[in-house]
Amino acid sequence: MTDLIWNEGMSVGIDVIDEDHKQIIAILAKLTSAHHNQISKQAIADIFSELEQYVILHFAREEALLEKVCYGNIAEHKASHQKFIEHLPVLKSQWLSEDNLTCSGKITTFLHKWIVNHILVEDLDYAPALFNSSDFSVAQLKTETNEQEKQSIYKALSNNVAQKIPLCRRIFITAFIPIIGVLLLSFIILQSNYQQYKNLSQVVSVNDVILQVNRLTQSLQTERAITANLYTLNAQTDREKLVESRLITDHELTELFRLIQHDVASAVALSIKRDPDFTPASFDKIKGYRQNFDSQPIDFLQTYQAYNTLIAKLLLLTENLLHVDMSTTLANDISVISSVLFFEEYLGQIKAQGLTLLHAGNDRLQDDIAINQLLGKQLHTLRMFANIANAQQQKICADSCKHSKYMMKLSQVFSKVEQKQTLGQATSYWLDFMLVETEKLKKISDQLITEFDHKVLAQYQKVELNFIIAVSVLSVFLFVAVFVTSILNHSIIHPVRRLTAALNSMAKGKRNTQFKNTVVDDEIGAMQAAYEKLRRKLLQIDIFEALVNSQKKEIEYRKSQQQHFEVLAYTDSLTGAVNRHQFSTALAEAISHANYEQQPLSILLLDIDYFKQVNDNFGHGVGDDVLVMFYKACKEAVRIGDVVARIGGEEFVIILPNSELHNATQFAERLRKKIEELTIKVDEKVIKLTVSIGVSQWLNEVFSSAEAFVDDADKLLYQAKAQGRNSVVARNQRETV
Secondary structure, three states, rough: OOOOOOOOOOOOEEEEEEEHHHHHHHHHHHHHHHHOOHHHHHHHHHHHHHHHHHHHHHHHHHHHHHOOOOOHHHHHHHHHHHHHHHHHHHHHHHHHHHHHHHHHHHHHHHHHHHHHHHHHHHHHHHHHHHHHHHOOOOHHHHHHHHHHHHHOOOHHHHHHHHHHHHHHHOOOOOOHHHHHHHHHHHHHHHHHHHHHHHHHHHHHHHHHHHHHHHHHHHHHHHHHHHHHHHHHHHOHHHHHHHHHHHHHHHHHHHHHHHHHHHHHHHHHHHHHHHOOOOOOOHHHHHHHHHHHHOOOHHHHHHHHHHHHHHHHHHHHHHHHHHHOOOOHHHHHHHHHHHHHHHHHHHHHHHHHHHHHHHHOOOOOHOHHHHHHHHHHHHHHHHHHHHHHOHHHHHHHHHHHOOOOHHHHHHHHHHHHHHOOOHHHHHHHHHHHHHHHHHHHHHHHHHHHHHHHHHHHHHHHHHHHHHHHHHHHHHHHHHHHHHHHHHHHHHHHHHHHHHHHHHHHHHHOOOOOOOOOOOOOHHHHHHHHHHHHHHHHHHHHHHHHHHHHHHHHHHHHHHHHHHHHHHHHHOOOOOOOOOOOHHHHHHHHHHHHHHHHHHHEEEEEEEEEOOOOHHHHHHHHHHHHHHHHHHHHHHHHHHOOOOOEEEOOOOOOEEEEEEEOHHHHHHHHHHHHHHHOOOOOEEOEEEEEEEEEEEEEEEEOOOOOOOOHHHHHHHHHHHHHHHHHOOOOEEEOOOOOO
16 A cells, blocks of 8 residues: 555645645555554554544534535535544544454555545535635635736627627627628629629720720721722822821721730620631731722722721621620610711711712712612611610710601702702712711710710729728628627637646646636536546546555566466476477377367477587587577477477477378478578587478377377487488388478
8 A cells, every 4th residue: 555645636726725635645644654564553543533633623624614605515515524523433443453454454545535535526526616706715806806907808708708608609609790791791792793893894895995996997987088089089189198097097907906905804805806807917908909099099999898898897896895794774875886886987988979979970869779778778777776875875966866857968968969060069069068977977976985985984983982882891890790700719719728728738647727717507618527527537546546556566566477487387498489298288189189170180300410519519508599599490480370399408399280291291391491591600600400300190090199199200200310310201101201
């Protein structure tokens, strides 16, 4: 029995109580010493008296504290105290009357168990009630208040939440607030604002393309008109204007393709690229027609058609832009602009066709098929404009886009052209009218494009403002959500981390971490209670382990000694092989098993050749090494169930259960070769080993006993030696295998 030792994990956190426990343990140590050493009965009686007096004093202190805090289980506590006080005299009487080690050992063990149970179960149960009581310690309350004052508002809120809200609700709130908030706001922002922003970004690119297309179209139309004047009127004064117009056209064309390749949204660029003919190469063809016209003005018709084709491609481009994802209102605006641009282009073609007719001497313009076809196209664009244009757009276009008034005006122009007396007057009137109408339509198209640009910009700014507002609201919301979530998480994580640290400390062997301030009655509180139970159980184990450790060591020592002697009883002390006595037992059991199971049984009798010369030449120490090496070689070669025994100085027997003579003979031959390969170096000399082996199989009708079986193998071994050693001889053959 070893002494009980105070452990810091046994502390209840109250100094006066802890000192009482230490003193009681010290008194019990005296009794333990008395158990080991023979002392007088009077000394033992004095120790019991001291223990009784101190226990009574300690119980009185405990009960006074429990009454002060109105502890709920005080009656049960008092009953336990009284029961122990009444039992002490009985223990004292038993010790003094019987006065033997068995009795004193039982009493000291009982007292040790009692004090451990008293501290770790009874006293530590009431400790939280003392700490949570406002009447317990004013000084301690001041310390706790100071610590709370030092805590930040963040930690104070966390502690309050942890004490009032169960863990399951905290987890739900922690997960619910940020998830729902983030999902809701993200849905609003991503689905509404981002899509609008993306669409408007594409519309901005569309607007940029329309602006550039309008500039390029107007430049081509101007270049076409100047070219027509040079052809029909031979106005050489317009030659410089044509060169300047061509430079402007080339510049605008370069800007258009640069814009498409680098500065527009991918969806817009993809919509433009749907037309395989809309490439820089297709527009470069106009340069060849320019050169042909400059060298041979008679080829004006081809040049004129080339201008018309390029302008048509540009105008069709605006219609292709309608494939870009945008609102219906913006798509209608683009259609309105496109219709006006087509109307303007058809007017330019009517102007050129009329000029050609007048140049040819034909003033009946209204009868020309080409002009009437172009008028039909114009009327189609006007109808489309009337169907989709809003009030503001119709106001901008005014009478120019009303087909009835336009046709009336054009009819009047045709009549006045016919009424002119000379061709020059008719041509001049026609060009003046067309110039006014063309300039009017250019202003209308520019104003519509500008209006569209302002509308897109306004919507873009509105979406941007909505985005800023949404981000601001989201930021505030997320800040509040993160703050609240952080408090909730801290109320969960902080106790869990403390519990984790306590468990890690316990894993390292420390048992002194306690939770005095428990949280609300929830899962974390249950974990802390479970931890405390575990800590106390481990403390009990640690304490009682010291009491039983010496007994365990003694038992283990005796057991190991017994096993050692048992091993010595049936093994050879030098090699570790089964000795002769155990071999006889093992062989008898093997024969009995072979007879019962009707299974074969063989044995090998081995003798190291010229072993006496090894002892004589190198000494018995080397001879012992040879025997050990020989046994290890045999042991490595046999199966698990086989038995290797040493029955003489250099004689060994191997029992091979379930082995017929043929298999045993083959095994013996393999073993012989293995032994032949063994070498031992002694003072730069090499010792080579060989072995002679006799192999015999058990035959129940031949052998009357195990001794006869072994004698048969011995005879076979003798024959192996007689025929030159280093050989194997089996029972049924008298020649070396």
